Amino acid sequence: MNFLTIFDLDKDGIYSLIDRASELKERHKSGIPYHPLRCKTLGLIFEKASTRTRVSFETAMYQLGGNAIFISQRDSQIGRGEPIKDTARVMSRYVDAVLIRTFGHEVIEEFAEFSTVPVINGLTDEHHPCQVMADLLTVKERKGAIEGLKIAWIGDGNNMANSWMESASRLGFELRLACPDGYKPTDEMLKRVGADTKGSTIHLVSSVAEAVSGADVLNTDVWASMGQEDEGVERSESFKGYQINDALLEKAAAGAMVLHCLPAHRGEEITEEVMEGPNSAIFEQAENRLHIQKAILERLLAGDDI
Ligand code: CP
Ligand code: NVA
Numbered sequence: 214m215n216f217l218t219i220f221d222l223d224k225d226g227i228y229s230l231i232d233r234a235s236e237l238k239e240r241h242k243s244g245i246p247y248h249p250l251r252c253k254t255l256g257l258i259f260e261k262a263s264t265r266t267r268v269s270f271e272t273a274m275y276q277l278g279g280n281a282i283f284i285s286q287r288d289s290q291i292g293r294g295e296p297i298k299d300t301a302r303v304m305s306r307y308v309d310a311v312l313i314r315t316f317g318h319e320v321i322e323e324f325a326e327f328s329t330v331p332v333i334n335g336l337t338d339e340h341h342p343c344q345v346m347a348d349l350l351t352v353k354e355r356k357g358a359i360e361g362l363k364i365a366w367i368g369d370g371n372n373m374a375n376s377w378m379e380s381a382s383r384l385g386f387e388l389r390l391a392c393p394d395g396y397k398p399t400d401e402m403l404k405r406v407g408a409d410t411k412g413s414t415i416h417l418v419s420s421v422a423e424a425v426s427g428a429d430v431l432n433t434d435v436w437a438s439m440g441q442e443d444e445g446v447e448r449s450e451s452f453k454g455y456q457i458n459d460a461l462l463e464k465a466a467a468g469a470m471v472l473h474c475l476p477a478h479r480g481e482e483i484t485e486e487v488m489e490g491p492n493s494a495i496f497e498q499a500e501n502r503l504h505i506q507k508a509i510l511e512r513l514l515a516g517d518d519i
Contacts, residue, residue: 219379233508248278256308269502301327345376365428370398391424
């Protein structure tokens with residue numbers, strides 16, 4: 214009923230959404246209209262900035278024949294302290310689903326507890342499941358399959374890293390994470406996904422070289438996420454050596470693909486050359502937000518369990 218973390222899906226659920234997104238993408242590219250969400254409305258609540266998530270969700274609703282209403286913290290009563298549980302109960306009486314981007318994951322959990330309509334996570338400090346679903350679609354498109362791949366995460370043990378770990382736990386691909394000391398995923402999250410336990414394919418490794426060696430996919434994100442801007446200088450120091458550049462790419466498997474959820478800081482976590490080079494799937498990845506989210510919206514709003 215909700216999509217708050219990748220763990221809300223099982224393996225079949227992930228693959229069926231990816232397959233459905235591919236069908237919807239093809240249909241859209243062929244110019245065939247498809248309006249299953251006529252008269253349905255998605256409410257979007259943003260407490261942080263966004264380009265991709267807002268535009269891709271609004272467009273997804275319009276393409277499926279529905280409507281979208283955007284509200285930000287600044288111009289709603291949320292910014293003046295109206296309790297989440299009240300907002301959830303009121304919004305549920307107007308719209309058919311709610312997408313939220315906020316800070317603590319507990320905020321979206323509380324919203325979902327009081328909401329009577331499906332709630333979708335558009336990013337919290339702990340998870341970014343819609344982005345990682347788009348990433349998995351992009352990997353499947355370029356590599357043909359996800360199973361059997363070696364995927365590297367280089368950089369912060371943040372919301373994106375967490376959603377990638379949950380995906381590896383569900384799908385069983387190898388995920389090696391290289392994160393500086395002080396910026397690794399939390400013990401709670403590592404335990405949740407069973408990292409480095411017997412039979413696990415999720416490994417926290419001690420060097421960038423070890424993570425990247427022979428990897429089919431290299432993945433990174435900003436060093437300071439939204440809400441951490443004040444730590445920017447300190448983080449730039451700690452993340453030295455964690456940049457995806459041509460020298461690092463050479464250590465990966467031939468034809469390795471590079472992912473970054475965007476927005477990117479060229480010259481910090483990734484170079485201009487890699488971003489614009491042939492290994493980069495970054496803009497396909499951004500486009501795929503639209504297609505995978507159409508599959509998610511269709512599933513949730515058609516009344517089926519996700
Ligand atoms: N990747 C992503 O979620 O981008 P926005 O912050 O622009 O939504
Ligand atoms: N980790 C980043 C992702 C942005 C889409 C952040 O939370 O700001």
